[in-house]
Amino acid sequence: MRKKRDRVKLGLALCLGATVVTGLVNSKNSRRLHVAAGAALVGLSAWHHLLYTPKKKKSP
Secondary structure: OHHHHHHHHHHHHHHHHHHHHHHHOOOHHHHHHHHHHHHHHHHHHHHHHHHHOOOOOOOO
């Protein structure tokens, strides 16, 4: 579980960096990469949330 959390945090940092850098560059390719990095950031954020959500206990 710890490795998954570390990988997701690394992915979030990389996507956030890519989003910032491509937001500053004005070209067609950077715009596409900016949208892709933003979508990946949303997906990784959801995965990060699910990794930290406590599991529900079954009631007897």
